[in-house]
Amino acid sequence: MxxxxxxxxxxxxxxxxxxxxxxxxxxxxxxxxxxxxxxxxxxxxxxxxxxxxxxxxxxxxxxxxxxxxxxxxxxxxxxxxxxxxxxxxxxxxxxxxxxxxxCSLYFLEQCRSAGPVLILNSVVAALGEGKDGFIRCPLDALNWHERKYLILEEILTYRPDILCLQEVDHYYDTFQPIMAGLGYHGSFLAKPWSPCLDVERNNGPDGCALFYRRSRFSLRATAHLRLSAVMLPTNQVAIVQTLTCRATGRPLCVGVTHLKARSGWERLRGAQGADLLRSLRSITARGAVPLVVCGDFNAEPSEDVYQRFSSSPLRLNSAYKLLSRDGQTEPAYTTWKIRPSGESRGTLDYIWYSADALSVHSLLDIPTEDQIGPDRLPSYHYPSDHLSLLCDVGFRED
Incomplete structure (x- = not known):
């Protein structure tokens, strides 16, 4: 075919x-x-x-x-x-x-859960087709005009109330108009010095995007953050929005970020995470507003930035630990790719939530090695080198 x-x-x-x-x-x-x-x-x-x-x-x-x-x-x-x-x-x-x-018009009402949050790493088209070096992925599977339909299918399959995206360089010509037509409000924040701009025939800078379903939430405030390290601005960003649940009137704070990639930058990621946590404490009034913050942290659980989030005064828990038998262990991987330097897999993506105010009702599983296939990610079946994460969260009863 x-x-x-x-x-x-x-x-x-x-x-x-x-x-x-x-x-x-x-x-x-x-x-x-x-x-x-x-x-x-x-x-x-x-x-x-x-x-x-x-x-x-x-x-x-x-x-x-x-x-x-x-x-x-x-x-x-x-x-x-x-x-x-x-x-x-x-x-x-x-x-x-x-x-x-x-398809989106015919989804059964009972299929939609109370408050699903979907996180997707879309892999910027400019880098995916040019500089990312996915040597085992067929070139036509990296073609944005084909790959975008897999991303859209995943969104339409789960119909999340909140959608968080990273590595987005097709916000204005793809995601924003399509999601608006499906009843979502979106916000986009580009990296100050996006590497996409160095690629010939690029589509503009990449960044983070956050969408919420207008029928479920109304917007209170939006914060566009450029993350800092030791008081110096970096190239990584975050979007944080404070929403009001229309059904309950309760507030919810949602954030998405994409921290510095690659080995050797662990201290920078730790500093960026600390800066983001300071902003989140201020925005949520020191945890008074329930929080969900997710993204590509580019950090294994052993890294400092993970420890900062897990021990934060905001009392955050990582949702995907709940897939493990002890409820305390992250998945073995959320990304798995083959590049010229070799094969690598790791757990880099997380959905953090306020454990005191929110509860997790369901999670999308992590596919097995056989399901992913020998050529790893991305592929014809998985449009990104990162697996999407889906978490259905709800407010705890007072």
Whole structure:
């Protein structure tokens, strides 16, 4: 199949041939559709409790997911496609985009959880196609005009109330207009000296973006932060927004950041994290407002910046520890890539939340090595070199 047509794994459910064969619409039958290979499932939990509560059987998780998300979406795709056989080669990008939009309109209300937060590292197009050196990833899988549909599909699959993005260099021409059409309000903050600007035919600087669903939240305040180290401004940024939950009237502070990358910069990341924590203490009135802060910290749990967040007076907990059996261990990896310098994997991405005021109801699992595949990330199935994280959080009862 043309890689462009692989923009949605949902379309694979409709294709008779993987070589551009016929696609036929047919009556929707739940039994006829199964979760796609490598599908990730949400593990439910109660109040951010111990790890085992967050790990139901995979069969049960698959059953929940295919009934609540995948099957309605495939049904909609079938309804959107024209009647009769259609060649895969004749499905245009515009038609695929229409399918993505229409899928969002038909999602079942009971599929949407109380307050999901989705974090995605979109991998800037300028670097992904130019300087990032993903030597095992096919070049056409890095092409932004194909890769963006995988990102959009993931967003539409989970329909988060809050979406946090890093390495975004297509905010104004892709994410902002599409998300606005889906009912989200967005904010973007570019890096002061983005490396994207050094790439020929770039799309502008990359940075962080934060979206929230307007029907669920209203905006109180926004803070655009340029992170400092020893009083000196750095090239890393953060967005922090204070929201009001329309259903409860309760405030919620949400932040997204992307700290300095690469080995050798551990002390700088620690200083950037300390600066961000100082700002968060001020914005949340020293923790009076519940907080969710997430992003690509570029730091393993052994690093100083991780320790700063885990021991902060804001009493933050890392949501993805709850996937472990003891509830205290981070996943083995959130990124896994092969570059000319070799293969590397690590845990660099986190969702931190106020443990006293918020509870975790469910988490999207981490795919296995077999699901990721031998060529690692990114790929036709995973649009970024970082795995997306999804956390459904709720307010604790007073």
């Amino acid at each position: 043309n890689p462009a047509r692989r923009c949605s794994v949902l379309f694979s459910q409709l294709c008779v041939s993987s070589r551009g064969g016929q696609v036929a619409t047919r009556p929707f039958s739940p039994a006829a559709v199964s979760a796609p290979a490598g599908a990730r499932y949400c593990h439910p939990g109660v109040g951010g409790g111990a790890g085992p509560q967050l790990r139901p059987s995979r069969a049960a998780a698959a059953e929940r997911l295919t009934h609540s998300v995948r099957r309605p979406t495939v049904c909609v795709c079938q309804r959107v496609l024209v009647d009769g056989p259609v060649s895969v080669q004749n499905i245009s990008f515009i038609e695929i985009e229409e399918v993505l939009f229409k």
